[in-house]
Amino acid sequence: MQHVQTLIVILLLAACSPARANPSPALADWTILVFMNGDNNLEPWALSDFYEMASVKSTKNVNIAVQLDRNGRYTGAYNRWTETRRFLVKKNQLPSPDASVQNLGEVNMGDPKALEDFLRWGMQTYPAKRYALILWDHGQGYRDISDTGFQGDFFRSARGMPFRSVSHDDTDRDQLYNQEIQQALRAALAGKKLDLIGFDACLMGMLETAYAMREFAEVMVASEDLEPGFGWAYDKWVAELAERPGASSEEVARMIVKTYPQAYNPSVLQPDETMTLSAIRLSQIDPLAAAVSTLSDAMLRSLDTEIGAIEAARHASPAFARDHPKKGDQRFHHVDLKKFATEYQGRTRNEDIQKSLAEVIARHQPAVIASYAGPVRLREGASGLAIYFPAGRMAYATDVLEERGYEKSNEVYPVAFVREQRWADFLHAYFERVP
Incomplete structure (x- = not known):
């Protein structure tokens, strides 16, 4: 009888002991x-x-x-x-x-x-x-x-x-x-x-x-x-x-x-x-986007006097994917953000805009960790981030790929940057004034 009692105690102790967990696989x-x-x-x-x-x-x-x-x-x-x-x-x-x-x-x-x-x-x-x-x-x-x-x-x-x-x-x-x-x-x-x-x-x-x-x-x-x-x-x-x-x-x-x-x-x-x-x-994208919105506001306030400088800076900023799929084809309207800002810096005397452009360039630097560009794009100023910027009213109106994506009222796959920042506001005002 004593041996049976001892066995029962051992079994009870074993039942109360925590189960040995299987070791987790190393991550x-x-x-x-x-x-x-x-x-x-x-x-x-x-x-x-x-x-x-x-x-x-x-x-x-x-x-x-x-x-x-x-x-x-x-x-x-x-x-x-x-x-x-x-x-x-x-x-x-x-x-x-x-x-x-x-x-x-x-x-x-x-x-x-x-x-x-x-x-x-x-x-x-x-x-x-x-x-x-x-x-x-x-x-x-x-x-x-x-x-x-x-x-x-x-x-x-x-x-x-x-x-x-x-x-x-x-x-x-x-x-x-x-x-x-x-x-x-x-x-x-x-x-x-x-x-x-x-x-x-x-x-x-x-x-x-x-x-x-x-x-x-x-x-x-x-x-x-x-x-x-x-x-x-x-x-x-x-x-x-x-x-x-x-x-x-x-x-x-x-x-x-x-x-x-x-x-x-x-x-x-x-x-x-x-x-x-x-x-x-x-x-670093939120600060950069905010700087682009501030620039958009500054350009909007002075658009009547700045339109020529903006247009010249845009035309000095080559579009990506041009000549594709055939020579002379331009169905995309993406330009390098820093390239445009740098071109515009050299063309405006508006202190408010100069300050805003400097902020965009300053915010761009920590946002781009590394950038590679082939010889052609490097000479043209490719620096890591593009932005949508048709050259003028006709370029925007005939952009069959855009499909109201740059309209803030668009409800079909809306673009967060368009809705939440003010670059689109500048673009539409710009399109009203340029050929």
Whole structure:
């Protein structure tokens, strides 16, 4: 009987002891989440960039998770699979169906819910100390037009509305607007911030885009101008990150910008002289946007006397993506913000405006962490952030890509920068006075 009592006591003690918790897996330093939309004519370049990622040695410190949607019309590789698949990219891995970790079927990559779901899944499945989200595809800045057949960034009508956008899905005839990206990030992050958000896409390096992303990430990487189909040099910057996994968000952004021109083998293909890429410190966007609004107010007050100087400064600020897709074509009206401010500084004697211009330039400096520009764009003054600025009334009136995006009353995918800042007020007053 005594032995039985002793056994009961031991069992009771064991039952009261806390269970030994399974140790949590060690957090990676970085998880890179690539929302790769190859459901269009960039499909071959999507596979090319996947190969670049897979050329880097695998490490427990850096995860690369990819959601890849294919079209099947532009390359027959891997039996032309056309669904949307998720991958954890490893050394020498191929983007074949059996290498994926999930088959989602056909996913509309132009739906904000798809972006939200991918971000949630990536952060939960591959937890890390730091996260980067990269939107990979065509891009048109802060807000598309019929297919030109160009093998690279081109323009297509998806919903029948030519709004500027990113992540164009041919199968589902849809794309993401900045407001929809905001919606997806707000739902997935729930008040937290990404360490880095990147647009491996054309023309997203605008103040309007940075303003929309400022509450969701520490740093943004994007191009003021068109990006060639090769896109970023993933084999270079991911390899550098694998060697330095403790790098900060700003350090990784610098890696991406620094290695960008290295995506091109000089013996095969020279880097495009109009290439641009910049890293933007998003915590500095509010002060910069406020400075642009103050400048807008100053120009409005003196528009009758300043109109000539403003017009001359605008014409001295070359537009990005000009001559695309054909010589003499000018369907985008993005100019470098600092270039315009600098040109205007040398043309006005208005002290109020001079002060406002100096503030814009001063606020621009801490906002741009790093900037690359090919020789042509460098000579023209590309410095990291573009802004929408048609040269005059006719340029604005005939901008088929604008679709009331710069009207404060617009309710269709409204642009936060337009609604909340006063640059649009200046522009409309300017358009009333110039030819």
